[in-house]
Amino acid sequence: MKSLSEKKLFEIISDVLRSGVVLFMVISLFSFLFKNSHFHQYLLNLALIILILTPVMRILILAVGFYKLGDKRYSFYSSVILILLFLGLFIKK
Amino acid sequence: MVELTILNIVLIIVFGIFIGILGSSMGVGGGAFIVPFFVLVFSIPIKYAIAVSLVSIIATSSAVASVNVERGLTNVRLGIFLEMSMAIGSIVSTFVMMKTNSSIIQLLFSFMLLPVALTMFLKAKKTKKTEHKEISLNLNKDNKNLSTFFDPSLGRNVVYAPKKLKTAFFFSFFGGVMSGLFGLGGGIVQVPVMNILCGVPIKAATATSNFMIGLSASASAIILFKNGYILGDIATFLIVGVVIGSIIGMKFLYKAKGSTIQLFFSFLLMFLSLKMIWSVFK
Numbered sequence: 079m080k081s082l083s084e085k086k087l088f089e090i091i092s093d094v095l096r097s098g099v100v101l102f103m104v105i106s107l108f109s110f111l112f113k114n115s116h117f118h119q120y121l122l123n124l125a126l127i128i129l130i131l132t133p134v135m136r137i138l139i140l141a142v143g144f145y146k147l148g149d150k151r152y153s154f155y156s157s158v159i160l161i162l163l164f165l166g167l168f169i170k171k
Numbered sequence: 172m173v174e175l176t177i178l179n180i181v182l183i184i185v186f187g188i189f190i191g192i193l194g195s196s197m198g199v200g201g202g203a204f205i206v207p208f209f210v211l212v213f214s215i216p217i218k219y220a221i222a223v224s225l226v227s228i229i230a231t232s233s234a235v236a237s238v239n240v241e242r243g244l245t246n247v248r249l250g251i252f253l254e255m256s257m258a259i260g261s262i263v264s265t266f267v268m269m270k271t272n273s274s275i276i277q278l279l280f281s282f283m284l285l286p287v288a289l290t291m292f293l294k295a296k297k298t299k300k301t302e303h304k305e306i307s308l309n310l311n312k313d314n315k316n317l318s319t320f321f322d323p324s325l326g327r328n329v330v331y332a333p334k335k336l337k338t339a340f341f342f343s344f345f346g347g348v349m350s351g352l353f354g355l356g357g358g359i360v361q362v363p364v365m366n367i368l369c370g371v372p373i374k375a376a377t378a379t380s381n382f383m384i385g386l387s388a389s390a391s392a393i394i395l396f397k398n399g400y401i402l403g404d405i406a407t408f409l410i411v412g413v414v415i416g417s418i419i420g421m422k423f424l425y426k427a428k429g430s431t432i433q434l435f436f437s438f439l440l441m442f443l444s445l446k447m448i449w450s451v452f453k
Contacts, residue, residue, distance in 0.1 A: 122407070130229060140251060162255070162258045
């Protein structure tokens with residue numbers, strides 16, 4: 079991880095974002111093979127969770143990545159966003 | 172809620188392609204079309220339509236940002252800074268949206284489409300002027316915020332330094348509100364704030380906005396998913412179309428000098444707004 083450069087960090091971010099969308103599409107479309115069973119809804123929910131958490135994952139990686147790059151300010155900003163997202167989990171209808 | 176016949180699936184995918192092209196090439200417009208589409212065509216309650224819109228915004232943002240971050244078009248640091256206030260706006264407004272009567276949300280949404288349409292109309296008129304001005308902005312080499320990206324349509328590097336960041340931080344909160352309350356993503360606020368206020372070139376502003384709206388949509392979608400508002404079946408087929416459309420749209424964004432198509436869409440949005448208002452009082 080010592081050799082992490084900003085370019086490399088942004089490449090990782092790109093890969094994470096791309097993978098999130100691809101995984102969502104593969105799992106959600108695959109779920110339609112089990113249309114009339116509970117497994118369909120289970121897979122669909124899994125796909126949705128992966129997609130919804132994709133931007134969260136990129137913030138997590140940026141928080142760690144900026145810290146490793148010595149950019150503490152943006153690592154802190156990313157961490158603040160993560161905390162805000164976590165607090166959002168406690169909001170109910 | 173909606174019967175997924177073959178015809179409906181095809182209709183949703185084709186509509187998704189249209190939204191993907193629109194969202195990725197202009198940075199705004201995705202949610203503004205998705206919500207009226209599901210409310211008016213499929214009679215889905217607006218809160219569920221907003222939830223579907225947000226999920227598709229995450230997909231568009233992620234697909235487009237994955238390319239723009241690699242190309243250096245996205246200003247990641249600026250995006251993260253503004254995302255802090257945007258996330259607060261998203262979370263607070265999602266809570267308000269869940270607590271508010273659907274008819275009120277639909278009415279507010281319809282009125283919100285009018286300034287969105289107007290912004291799109293004005294942006295279409297100003298695009299050319301801005302592109303010529305932006306190259307000479309803030310070229311003080313001592314500026315710590317100096318950023319650069321290669322613009323193939325100009326055949327050169329564009330150097331800029333975002334300014335008035337504190338004011339932009341304040342306005343980004345309202346970008347988040349657009350996301351949580353109306354499922355609009357917030358690009359309609361972020362792109363003008365970054366372009367006009369911060370002096371970020373329009374292409375970098377659009378790319379950075381696309382990067383940011385994924386997170387604000389995610390902040391809202393987490394809450395809506397937990398509370399059972401997301402229709403997974405519909406979202407899946409919409410996103411298939413959106414991702415295909417985004418890939419087409421990204422090529423358009425990277426090469427295009429400007430767009431007059433926005434004029435057409437601004438009039439279409441005005442029409443949708445009136446139709447939504449009409450459906451509330453019908």
